[in-house]
Amino acid sequence: MNIQQNQVIESVANALQYISYYHSSDFIQAMTNAYEKETHKTAKNAIAQILINSKMAAIGQRPLCQDTGIVNVFVEVGMGVTWDAEMSLEEMINEGVKQAFTNADNPLRASIVADPLFSRTNTKDNTPAVIHMKIVKGNKLDFIVAAKGCGSENKAKFTVLQPDDNVADWIMKMIPTMGAGWCPPGVIGIGVGGTAEKAMLMAKESLMQPIDIQDIVQKSNPSNIEKLRLELMEKINNLGIGAQGLGGLTTVLDVKIKDYPAHAASQAVAMIPNCAATRHLHFSIDGSGVAKLPEVDINMYPELEIDYSQYRQIDLNSLTKSAMNDWKVGDTLLLTGTIITGRDAAHSRLKKMLDNGEGLPKGVDFNNKFIYYVGPVDAVGDEVIGPAGPTTATRMDKFTDMMLENTGILGMIGKAERGEATVQSIKKHKASYLIAVGGAAYLISKSIKKAKKIAFEEMGMEAIYEFEVKNMPVTVAVDSQGENIHQILIGSISPY
Template identity: 60%
Template structure:
């Protein structure tokens, strides 16, 4: 007997799932971060995880996005061969209508990040469509759907290699993870796909990230196949790298490692690695013809209550009166609370500014002795000044940094993760500073913003130049005016500490 499934039930279920995952972390993820937080010995990493946990509870209570980057939607659909979809749209159009409604929901507007013509005009589609959709035809009388919303920062760190059959997967993973920096917002998960062809390995890695965090259960029962052996070995060895939360150095870089494999050609060993960030977002539902499948809200009592303490040694600064001399003694790893007005700008704004500088055209705002925040905020709802406004990956602005520092009078930048050698050299030469805000704490950060207005490039939407007025916005000095980077020193120190600890145990 054929199961009839209405297209509107699929649309409603996709919309509900995407709204749900925008503000509810999976419980297994929260439990794993909390456990890592409790055992963390690095104060900087512990502080970052505290902000992630506080942000998660705030988002669950306020039903607002965990991260300002509400992701590109990926959908895995298993279509039962005894089902029939009743409606007039293609299956892709059905899924995309659910995405469209979810991202334009007036009660919780989600940021549209999808651009058409990716190597040309790069025009925002306005509703975060189209999704990336994968189908399988399977026996059965239901339609089984997984939806995920993947942030651009973690997706950008995806890796692939076609290894020789005798090459070590472990060696390859350990060689590439340190090159990923912190732009994928650890602590998170690594999805690893092995075998098949190039595209199959990447698909396996992405699918692996849908599985729950259960590495502790695997440790207790032991590995039963090669994929599970790899999970255990890589979990230990990746954390031994000392990269830590947000790349600041610490005991926990990954919360779990997932491995899926597939038969491969005798001459090949395709290996893919895709990280999932601190904004882990995925949901699963099954349609059986009885109506839409709605997500069940979690019990908020399951969220740990973590406090973030502002110590006496924390430096408060007034950005409205700051000068280059004031930032000269800021130290890497130091916590700073920002007060006053900052400007914003990310990829599109930086490119336009550099083009205008080259043409001798005036910029829309004076950057002298100002700080710029790399952010693309979510639109506000209700009485919000701004929606979730966490940092974007700073390395994408590296190629613009020297020009902007030397030609505009800018003295400070705020973003996510590390800076590359080009940017660090420019920061050192211009005696500027780079500050790091916690990726994965976007709603928490937005609560420090007490006023917001667009002051330039309004046509760029979320990539316009805003002026934010902030009160006690927490950041960490990541690169000081002498060019010292905490993302270099922190992991190095903690890798050594972990190695020394293991020697003592032995």
């Protein structure tokens, strides 16, 4: 059969929409198992939020995470395929990406910037995708379409070991250095052998496989690679990093390993994590029509509710620095009041304005407020805002002194750890750093009751918003005395 151009475009677009709001059943089962066995209260709460968020996203058909990712496509092209198309296969795939990310019913956040060395201009439709093609026997197309969030992608690691070096030792050395910015619990993908680029590609490909470590545990005669997977799974989880870096029993849900023959003098090793918003889908196109995607059983989700009785109500509009002195790391809070947002590019632009003596943009008042590190998805229908989960706060460390000294902010809200210099700055200014759960973006968005852009509107997701929130769930990660929850839980393993 001929493969028609529209079949590829529509299939790719449909797949990207699908994975934006549906977790795979193997992930939900693994997370449910992690929730049921978790004994650490704060980590259990984080896992609950991820599962509740997943069910809400599935029902509402809105993104699981505000970072809807850089699109990765693996496609095997049968040698017998014939075409009814004017576009190249790469052009078809990118047209599918464009249609998915600009879908009026469920617009996805455009995060891709062109001219990455200089202007870093947003392409507005999340193109181009990163595409890997392979020619194989057969007369069909086999696709894996994935959306990879940058919080996990930024934690990719690579090295070339000596042939007799221990791969497991290197991996265990690297895991703590990733901190919590990759939003665990998730999956670790490892590629060993080949060349540098082959090892990285295998690590990424391994993340596209189902979570099946529970089946390996039951095998009476596992292979050497399966034994290594089990060893690493146990060792990583025994580190106690846990959900969102908050401690607990589960840091990884599975460890995947792919290998390839290598030069006798080399052992290339790559490691890439996949976050709690793991998104990938496999499908085929044989010319008979647009790919049919799996049906989702909403009953696969556990019945969970957040226990708000353990949270402390905080009125942001009357909050003072002295009141924050009572907060301790690990405290769970429900925030109500006004917060201001800002991400990387907004901070950079604010710095230029302050350095030039221009002051803050008109209408932007940070005084006695928290800044939330977020780039939300655009709203649809009657939504106030789209999914609006936290971005990795570590990237804003270099701006923290500037913000605390020049804007009057009380503190910051994000995800993952802060560097030691930033923690000391927070302590000096008697501020606080709070974390929201990465992977709970749709759930968090429901606590945002009003939203308006107040500066840098032309910067898309980097614009500054003013949010009115009610009962936004957060955890104290760095208190005004400089106690740091991530340093306590991860820093004792490997300081960062």
